[in-house]
Amino acid sequence: MDFDFYLSTMWSVLKALPLTLEIWFFGIAFGLIIATGLTWLRASGHKLGEYFTRAYVFVFRGSPLLVQLYLIYFGLSQFDFVRHSPILWPILRDPMYCTIVAMALNTAAYESEIFRGALRAVPVGQIEAAKAFGMPAFTRFRLVTLPIALRLALPAYSTEIILMTKATALASVVTIMEMMGTAQKIQHDTFRPIEVLTCAGVIYLLLNLSIARLFAWVEYRLSPHLRPPPEQSQQIKPVPEVL
Amino acid sequence: MSANVAAAAKAAPSPEDKSAISVRDMRKCFGDHEVLKGISLEAHKGDVISILGSSGSGKSTMLRCINLLETPDSGEVRVDGELIRMKQARDGRQMPADIRQVERIRANLAMVFQSFNLWSHMTVLENLVAAPTHVLKRPRAECLEQAEALLKRVGIWERRNYYPPHMSGGQQQRAAIARALAMNPKVMLFDEPTSALDPELVGEVLRVMRSLAEEGRTMLVVTHEMGFARDVSSKVMFLHKGEVDSVGEPKEMFAKPPTPQFKQFIANFNK
Numbered sequence: 291m292d293f294d295f296y297l298s299t300m301w302s303v304l305k306a307l308p309l310t311l312e313i314w315f316f317g318i319a320f321g322l323i324i325a326t327g328l329t330w331l332r333a334s335g336h337k338l339g340e341y342f343t344r345a346y347v348f349v350f351r352g353s354p355l356l357v358q359l360y361l362i363y364f365g366l367s368q369f370d371f372v373r374h375s376p377i378l379w380p381i382l383r384d385p386m387y388c389t390i391v392a393m394a395l396n397t398a399a400y401e402s403e404i405f406r407g408a409l410r411a412v413p414v415g416q417i418e419a420a421k422a423f424g425m426p427a428f429t430r431f432r433l434v435t436l437p438i439a440l441r442l443a444l445p446a447y448s449t450e451i452i453l454m455t456k457a458t459a460l461a462s463v464v465t466i467m468e469m470m471g472t473a474q475k476i477q478h479d480t481f482r483p484i485e486v487l488t489c490a491g492v493i494y495l496l497l498n499l500s501i502a503r504l505f506a507w508v509e510y511r512l513s514p515h516l517r518p519p520p521e522q523s524q525q526i527k528p529v530p531e532v533l
Numbered sequence: 534m535s536a537n538v539a540a541a542a543k544a545a546p547s548p549e550d551k552s553a554i555s556v557r558d559m560r561k562c563f564g565d566h567e568v569l570k571g572i573s574l575e576a577h578k579g580d581v582i583s584i585l586g587s588s589g590s591g592k593s594t595m596l597r598c599i600n601l602l603e604t605p606d607s608g609e610v611r612v613d614g615e616l617i618r619m620k621q622a623r624d625g626r627q628m629p630a631d632i633r634q635v636e637r638i639r640a641n642l643a644m645v646f647q648s649f650n651l652w653s654h655m656t657v658l659e660n661l662v663a664a665p666t667h668v669l670k671r672p673r674a675e676c677l678e679q680a681e682a683l684l685k686r687v688g689i690w691e692r693r694n695y696y697p698p699h700m701s702g703g704q705q706q707r708a709a710i711a712r713a714l715a716m717n718p719k720v721m722l723f724d725e726p727t728s729a730l731d732p733e734l735v736g737e738v739l740r741v742m743r744s745l746a747e748e749g750r751t752m753l754v755v756t757h758e759m760g761f762a763r764d765v766s767s768k769v770m771f772l773h774k775g776e777v778d779s780v781g782e783p784k785e786m787f788a789k790p791p792t793p794q795f796k797q798f799i800a801n802f803n804k
């Protein structure tokens with residue numbers, strides 16, 4: 291095995307990690323904002339809002355992210371009004387922005403479904419208790435509905451974030467030199483695909499491992515009520531270390 | 534003993550005795566199923582009214598229409614003399630005219646549910662201070678102090694930092710009663726508070742409720758505990774198929790059932 295080659299490839303791909311993280315971060319940040327809006331629209335009870343969000347989810351969940359990215363990057367620039375728009379054009383001519391837009395729009399569809407499910411799963415009794423104690427709607431939402439719904443949404447949300455980490459690799463098809471783009475260039479220059487892709491794969495794995503650990507920690511912190519009570523867990527005696 | 538005497542004095546009807554809850558001709562349908570067919574109810578301050586009736590007779594619906602967890606189709610509800618104002622919605626149904634008024638009145642009508650409904654993501658102590666701080670806007674320190682005192686009173690102070698799922702049903706229901714007391718409510722509504730409990734845990738909850746009755750609290754209690762209805766309450770109301778079948782003084786009601794339906798009902802319990 292050529293350790294020097296592995297090391298230098300590792301290093302080159304790692305240097306593209308900040309760019310990957312940038313796409314990832316802005317993609318999920320804007321995605322979260324859009325998803326929140328969609329969830330609110332869906333929950334507001336207006337028929338029009340419901341039709342819009344249903345159509346949105348249908349389109350963005352039903353077609354591949356790669357198709358969406360191509361359509362946004364290559365497709366939209368076909369329109370004159372896009373090219374002459376002082377707001378749209380600076381965004382849509384930039385492959386980096388296009389990737390972020392595509393990721394945000396795509397993940398928002400999934401996330402809004404996750405949030406909708408979580409909101410519906412909050413036990414009615416919990417909300418009724420808040421009503422019966424005179425809490426106004428917003429207080430009720432802030433103190434009861436939201437904290438419970440967030441905990442319910444977290445496992446599915448963390449899965450979606452991990453999917454988004456992997457999706458950042460698609461940026462390479464629109465010329466972005468993030469980790470995957472960098473890896474492909476090295477592969478192209480050296481004709482050593484196995485080593486290069488192994489390096490990239492390992493870095494993605496470690497990245498997702500940390501993200502999963504982070505979410506597991508948040509979940510653990512937020513759910514003391516779902517674990518055995520303190521002294522009960524102390525009663526479970528640690529296995530004696532005989533070996 | 535002296536506490537009991539003081540409580541009795543407090544509970545004794547005085548000339549300026551006022552109505553705590555007054556319900557007039559309340560009706561409620563679910564679809565075309567008429568669940569409440571014109572219910573009226575008068576609760577004076579210090580009254581403990583046991584509401585009896587077989588399953589499906591509309592007891593929960595009546596209680597939930599009083600604090601507007603369900604919206605009655607017609608009829609009047611007054612709490613402490615104040616009429617809950619209703620208006621006609623566009624679809625012709627009634628709805629509260631002023632949700633602020635409803636919230637203010639709800640804060641005076643603490644409810645204890647059959648399934649406790651403690652907020653599961655909050656510790657017991659947090660459950661007790663949430664509404665007083667956020668609804669009544671009382672200082673947190675003061676609420677905490679009161680909460681601890683209430684938890685001592687219902688005998689679960691040691692569990693104050695526990696989460697509800699970590700407690701027995703009896704402890705959860707006592708915590709729920711303490712949560713209701715923390716609002717200093719004018720009237721307490723109980724919807725079958727012991728029905729979800731294992732038989733051996735019923736006693737501890739009934740003891741707390743009995744002590745509340747003794748200190749002169751106004752309570753509406755939907756219950757299947759005949760002992761509580763007969764010995765603790767000041768009035769018994771029997772609902773049958775969405776109507777008030779009979780109302781009366783508990784000793785008399787149980788000694789001489791005024792209607793065949795009520796006779797049948799208590800006969801089923803004595804079996």
Ligand SMILES: Nc1ncnc2c1ncn2[C@@H]1O[C@H](COP(=O)(O)OP(=O)(O)O)[C@@H](O)[C@H]1O
Pocket residue numbers: 563568586587588589590591592593594595
């Ligand atoms: N939200 C609801 N929707 C439809 N029907 C309901 C609803 N709540 C109660 N009911 C019906 O109303 C009747 C009375 O219910 P309830 O007030 O819960 O009775 P109880 O508490 O005396 O057992 C029952 O037949 C029940 O099925």
Ligand SMILES: [Mg+2]
Pocket residue numbers: 592593594725
């Ligand atoms: Mg009921």
